[in-house]
Amino acid sequence: MIEPGILAIDPWLSPYKHDLELRIKRYQEVKKTLLTDVSCLKDFANGHHYFGFHCTSKGWYYREWAPAAEALFLIGDFNHWDRSSHELVKKENGVWEIFLPGKGSLKHESRVKVFVVTNGQGRDRIPLYINRAVQDPKTLDFSGQIWKPYRNYIWQNAAFQSDHTNAPLIYEAHIGMAQEKEAVGTYREFEENILPRIKALGYNTVQLMALMEHPYYGSFGYHVSNYFAASSRFGTPDELKSLIDKAHTMGIRVLMDIVQSHAVKNISEGINEFDGSEDQFFHKGSRGDHSAWDSKLFNYGKPEVIHFLLSNLKYWMEEYHLDGFRFDGVTSMIYHDHGLGTDFDNYGKYFSLNTDIEAITYLQFANELIKEINPSAMSIAEDMSGMPGMCLPIEDGGIGFDYRLSMGMPDFWFKQIEVKDSDWNMNALWHELTTGRPQEKRIAYVESHDQALVGDKTLIFTMADQEMYWHMGKNSQNLIIDRAIALHKMIRFITISASTEGYLNFMGNEFGHPEWVDFPRKENGFSYQHSRRQWSLADNPTLHYEELNQFDGAMIHFMDEKAMLGVVPKQLWLDQERKIIAYRKNDCIYIFNFHPTESYPDLEIPVHENGRFKVFLDTDEEQFGGYKRISHDAVYESYALKMNPEFMGISIYSPSRTALVLEKI
Template sequence: MKSAEAEKYPSNKASGNFQGLAKLLPTSASLGTKKFPGRCSFPSSNMILMHGKVGHEWKISALLEDDAMSTLEEDDETIEEYAENLGILSLDPGFKAFEDHLRHRFIRYLEQKRLIETYEGSLEEFAQGYLKFGFNKEQDGIVYREWAPAAQEAQLIGDFNGWDGCNYQMEKNQYGVWTIKIPDQDGEPAIPHNSRVKFRFKHGNGIWVDRIPAWIKYATVDSTVFAAPYDGVYWDPPPSERYTFKHARPPKPDCPRIYEAHVGMSSTEPQVNSYREFADDILPRIKANNYNTVQLMAIMEHSYYGSFGYHVTNFFAVSSRSGTPEDLKYLIDKAHGLGLRVLMDVVHSHAGNNSTDGLNGYDVGQSAQDSYFHTGEQGYHKLWDSRLFNYANWEVLRFLLSNLRWWLEEFNFDGFRFDGVTSMLYHHHGVNISFTGNYNEYFSEATDVDAAVYLMLANHLIHNIFPDAIVVAEDVSGMPALGRPVSDGGIGFDFRLAMAIPDKWIDYLKNKKDEEWSMEEIVFCLTNRRYTEKCIAYAESHDQAIVGDKTISFLLMDKEMYSGMSCLMDASPTIERGIALHKMIHFIAMALGGEGYLNFMGNEFGHPEWIDFPREGNGWSFDKCTRQWNLVDADHLRYKVQITLQISFFDCFSTRAMNALDDKFSFLQSTKQFVSSANDNDKVIVFERGDLVFVFNFHPEITYNGYKVGCELPGKYRVALDSDALEFGGHGRVGHDVDHFTSPEGIPGEPETNFNNRPNSFKVLSPPRTCVVYQKVEEDLDDQVKLPGTETTVAVVMDQQEPNKDLTLCQEDIGES
């Protein structure tokens, strides 16, 4: 995530601490007996206030007395024993010097989880706070509850009572929870569906303020009034208006191929697009491009549209700009019907600073114990101008964990992408920090253990509720074990974003000539990830296109995209180069950079320019806040190959063909990955992924005829995918019906005598700025894969056997070039 004005982390980005998939970086000395920040006070306190469930009776608070604490302490020895056998310690010798820190973190997690289970029944019940807080219907009325310890008096106001709260005073218990019950009138709810409501309270200065209920499910604003405040909306549609899901969730993919999208800016028109328009118009495009997952940004309500959805104000409410909660359910259900899973970009790293519209309005100078946020400077992210959660607070845990369960169960999301994880994990929030990979940077007093424990609880909860969920972390620091299971002592994410990859390409495209590109640097960047933790690779996301930056296609072709994309004229050298490298950059990121792939909406067809949301600085213009689908749909532009094919140069290769290749050969899920050559002189990279051999020629001019490439398996190879094929806007220089037979290399049993550490080799034609994939085939058992929904084939040659689904673990190495 970036704001329009400033990059989130002005620092170097590292995606892990392994060279390739094998080598550990050196570590530093142990933390020893240093005191860890945010140490849990529960085990040593003899009286702790919390809200909870005791037995079968709900109470809006429970008190831990000495006898209860004694019961908890009986299990302390078991917890200590469990922590002694952390699974992650056996995976990485670098953890040895920091085992005290890792055990401390895991014990903190177990203690917090045990307390929740003891006083709330279970973590899953604890995460159903929305059944008690906010508005809930009972048999004869509506009950509204709000946690606001700093309030001295409180009222419920809204359309239903003419905004006069004098007769709707709320009662406060000793734990800061305010309650009111509104009896039904003539058998009907006293608060009508879709009517406005607010929480009015008086704080310590004797001032009355109106705030949107923290657990509100919907919030709207009067669009006819400039800078009007948002209103909470009581959302309880009658059965006839409630959306009913029709489709089951699609099965969990082995490797997510993610289409990152922003519903609001998905229209060609200068307007905010709706959930239903996105479902009907954009989802079919995503499906046609062979993605299996959609990642939706800006779903949680945010009062400032220009924040890209990252300054959340109402955590349980859908963004009303694009429609109602029922409209969002329609979108998700339609995606499921198309076989697409849906992830939500969830923001629990901070909250919008807006007091009138958001959660920050509940902070009126009280102590951290009585607030959702830290106090003083610790409670503010200066770079983002936002508030920071106090993850040690019981009610903050209830609020955030319940928020996750709400989106999973109410809307059928299939998982999350957690934004701003780096900011959560460290007290310095990653600001002005250049992470080098030294383990001292990850396990020290700079680490926010409270936040790490929250993330462990969150991942445990998500996977317990929905075992097939996919949870992705946005972390620029390369925190080790972020992607390992909680039960092993990790933080529990399924994937982490490989955030160093787009930075590498931006650096090359802005600062280096093509002939200065280092193949070894590219390979290092793409393979520099932890061997046992999965990554989502990408060449560009929404971050790289925000105002002040450019998409890869625009970096490559710039102003010529306005004048040189017509099929009615010859392509200029700039356009030729741009289209070729665009295909190569995205494909090598996918093929070598991780175990999943992500693309931002529109970049698959080379969307030009940048993204700039309506704001005061641009005159509130939508000009750069749309997606120009007309470019890829226009018959006469180079975004499309030719009228009859109806496929773009970019779209067909960079998306459909790449994804189709993975559908057939499952190379993304293969742990067999071996880079045999990264030749800086030739500008050629050769590697194997699964049973496929990839040859990338980044040289701007030279065609290599009879270029020798190494491989593991002997036999006959043919082209499986070719970026230079005519159907992809190339020149058709590589023969797809040519058989490539291997020759043995070296002396059997002496690997050091092999060619580039491979026992076999074959020779290929490798034109400049092309990538070609080869697959081993049996005699006369070749075939082609058709692109779904078209009459076009992608020249995929295969045998008639299914790809090996049980490949043995193989560490990556880089042979001599």
């Protein structure tokens, strides 16, 4: 049924052929059930065009899906919050509706809620499809807000299409903490201050966190309450559109870190128990609760939930012109135990009773829908389990993502830097960076926002700790800082260059942002000290942070301009004792010397051809905080190597803790 698809790509899956056939069969059967009245998912995912508030020439329609409710009443400042004057009429299939005559019956920025009655008990709720929710600064309560400005936002780059062949160089960012001030940043500030930095560094993709409204700022945006509302903390919907428009003007695609793996359990702000039942959107009982995240879990087998979530994807792509999504918590979605404590050490773990096939089917629909809306759009899976087929086409038995995050890489690096440098295992390093599922694209990274969350530290701060407070000045000499700076550059360079198809960096980490990330909360006195980015460090010409920032930009531009991402490296030399790794990609030779003390004046590296090479980029350049030990003027001509005359190679000076790349001339 599925050959020569996923089984031909990965023969180790042959024992699980039946499971994979069931995956495809379920996808086909559920899709047929959903598309009884339409021809494609793009036409199915239109909940936002029907539900919620819609202004016509004659007035306003407001509709909700609340099958368990006994009565609904629209309330707001337009009717002085009267819980009985504007009752909705119940239609078929749990749909409720009210029509308010006159275009002025609801005004721009007026506040609204809906009073939902179930079993004789009523609650004020925020409409499910509201496209803006705002918090009262005095009471701290959230309410829906009508967003219907006199003039709709006019897109300057409405026809922008990202080049899907252009490997993603992703700058992960959080709007609120993107400013240096100890306060919440705004969409406007990000557009004016941060986008130019991203463009200058050479990143072609920005991945925005916490865009969907969430009641608790400290959740980092991962406890979503209002799925169709852009977070009002950062500004207005039009200001977010302006940010995305400006990014497109710069040639930068914009991805959204979307959270459909779970939802905030709050009843007042969120969608939990909207119609008075616990299973409107979520599973009943304990299956509907995520014990580790203290949140609610969607029932992906329910057609109405599929409709809600797919409409959510389409809404963000239509309304905000997003270029794709990074799906958070995919591992949690596709396993009943959410991957907690499971060691995925054999293929049987992926096809057991623990696998949530309903969630897998939903993700297949999500990826299919994204491509139907925009064939050049991008989807990325945050999956730490390594589910086979995650990034293979649906028709081959895959789940349809374009990329998966290589979540093992940061874990590897943070463990590695705690090991004595002389004990680093070059074979393990090479294996970690170059091994992946066949034909599935990976996003490599050293550290995302996860690694520096409260309780942990950024990579460089883990290596240097308190020395960063005293010795990051260019005139200061400190062995701990020297090691941290050298490895910060080398680790990033080998991670981005050793055979992955994309790369990600969390904002500020490119220049070695110190300390950790911690959002304001009761335990820290609601401080914003660690919920910001200290850009002044990178802008200060007297500090090493400037040099690290310069290197990151040079590295990103090199990888992009030479089209190095996705090129499979050919290993040339791996020397465990001397801590050397050398490999080739196209006409470039990469040489990494991880030895903490040993430099090699005449290091021989086989290149297996006659040729002449010059150093194009190296981590030891003075502008990058190095010691300028590597010549960029010398020409290295291949010859029959002394160590093995049958090999053609070059001889080059390789200083300790340096990386360089030579280009054939």
